[in-house]
Amino acid sequence: MKFTQVAADAFQKLQLNAGVMLSEFDPDDGALDRSKILAATGGGVAFEATPNFVDFGEDIDNVPNNTKELKKLDYFDVKMSGTAKTADTDFAKMLVGAADVSGTKVTPRSTLSLEDYSDIWWVGDYSDVNTGASAGFMAIKLIDALSTGGFKIQSNDNGKGDFAFEFTGHYSLEDIDAVPFEIYIAEGESPDATLSSLAFGSLTLSPTFNKGVTAYTTSTTNATNTITATATDNTATVVIKNGSTTVTSGSSATWVTGANTVTVTVTNGAASKVYTVTVTKS
Amino acid sequence: MTPEAALHTFLSGFGIPAYAAAATPDKGDDEWQGFPYLTYDLVVGAWGQAEVNVTVNLWYRTDSEAVPNAKVREMHDAIGLGGVTVPCDGGMLWIKRGSPWAQSVLVEGEDDKVKRRYVNVNVEYLTVS
Numbered sequence: 001m002k003f004t005q006v007a008a009d010a011f012q013k014l015q016l017n018a019g020v021m022l023s024e025f026d027p028d029d030g031a032l033d034r035s036k037i038l039a040a041t042g043g044g045v046a047f048e049a050t051p052n053f054v055d056f057g058e059d060i061d062n063v064p065n066n067t068k069e070l071k072k073l074d075y076f077d078v079k080m081s082g083t084a085k086t087a088d089t090d091f092a093k094m095l096v097g098a099a100d101v102s103g104t105k106v107t108p109r110s111t112l113s114l115e116d117y118s119d120i121w122w123v124g125d126y127s128d129v130n131t132g133a134s135a136g137f138m139a140i141k142l143i144d145a146l147s148t149g150g151f152k153i154q155s156n157d158n159g160k161g162d163f164a165f166e167f168t169g170h171y172s173l174e175d176i177d178a179v180p181f182e183i184y185i186a187e188g189e190s191p192d193a194t195l196s197s198l199a200f201g202s203l204t205l206s207p208t209f210n211k212g213v214t215a216y217t218t219s220t221t222n223a224t225n226t227i228t229a230t231a232t233d234n235t236a237t238v239v240i241k242n243g244s245t246t247v248t249s250g251s252s253a254t255w256v257t258g259a260n261t262v263t264v265t266v267t268n269g270a271a272s273k274v275y276t277v278t279v280t281k282s
Numbered sequence: 283m284t285p286e287a288a289l290h291t292f293l294s295g296f297g298i299p300a301y302a303a304a305a306t307p308d309k310g311d312d313e314w315q316g317f318p319y320l321t322y323d324l325v326v327g328a329w330g331q332a333e334v335n336v337t338v339n340l341w342y343r344t345d346s347e348a349v350p351n352a353k354v355r356e357m358h359d360a361i362g363l364g365g366v367t368v369p370c371d372g373g374m375l376w377i378k379r380g381s382p383w384a385q386s387v388l389v390e391g392e393d394d395k396v397k398r399r400y401v402n403v404n405v406e407y408l409t410v411s
Binding site: 006007008010011014016017125128130131 | 329330364365366367369372373374376408409410411
């Protein structure tokens with residue numbers, strides 16, 4: 001059917017799994033520090049940022065509601081909620097909100113302190129490249145979060161306890177226009193398994209080397225030539241074989257009369273690419 | 283690579299031969315490579331459908347219970363907590379641990395050295411063509 005379709009890249013834009021709640025996360029490097037996980041969750045995490053509007057057209061005669069020139073964004077109500085399955089004193093303090101921790105004791109306070117607010121991240125898997133250093137992620141930073149759901153525990157007979165939570169992001173007088181959440185979406189990048197250069201001594205490759213082209217030919221009257229292959233990513237491994245003989249990059253390969261097949265395999269994580277050069281010796 | 287081939291390639295990546303259950307060679311056939319091996323029931327899904335259960339059976343001939351258990355653990359770790367995605371034509375397969383993950387099954391009619399492990403693997407076909 002004409003309009004029952006899915007975008008061809010839909011599978012690359014999926015958020016997968018429940019993700020993690022973190023006290024710290026750097027979206028520039030996307031690294032996960034497991035020591036920053038606040039708690040294990042059950043059933044995932046819900047986040048909502050609800051805009052609250054003032055409609056100045058509401059009480060003006062002959063002006064309909066929802067007239068765009070008369071609508072003002074007042075603020076966002078920003079909440080992160082769910083159910084934690086684990087808790088320690090630090091997380092219990094977060095759930096209480098206004099509280100202090102001393103050893104094994106969490107003591108609630110009747111007054112709030114600015115130290116009771118802290119940023120909370122939720123980070124989930126995203127896209128088809130979802131492992132390794134360049135894995136995709138979707139991240140939400142809840143800024144100056146404070147528990148507004150309080151401390152709750154529901155124990156379960158023959159089961160694990162549940163700690164329902166709700167955190168609310170807060171504006172600050174220091175920058176009253178800064179909305180208390182940010183969203184980051186990073187597609188994963190497949191590891192680079194290309195060569196940046198490939199040379200057979202002074203021989204001329206046909207076509208001219210291009211890292212996107214994997215098949216080449218050349219000819220020689222020499223008994224040997226030096227093969228040099230350099231990966232674009234210096235963490236990738238490069239294996240050169242002349243027929244079944246392994247050749248170290250920068251070393252000589254020995255030719256037999258006629259066609260010699262050289263393969264250069266570049267491997268970087270789960271990605272690999274094979275370049276083939278046919279060397280004809282006359 | 284077709285989704286079916288991608289699944290076969292994934293299941294072939296554990297160091298023992300993998301056969302679709304309907305294409306398992308008989309002992310004595312040229313294709314028969316002996317123990318250990320695994321068989322799986324190929325179940326194919328599509329975009330928008332629920333994940334499907336692919337049962338995998340590991341077959342070992344050994345006195346050791348630890349040997350097949352170690353292979354089950356290897357598969358468990360390879361799939362990981364959140365599953366693993368495998369590229370294929372039109373998208374990817376999302377392969378996850380099923381529940382229960384694995385169980386030992388008594389093999390009748392064979393010699394008592396034959397060990398069988400029944401493993402549940404769930405596959406979500408995120409393929410858009």
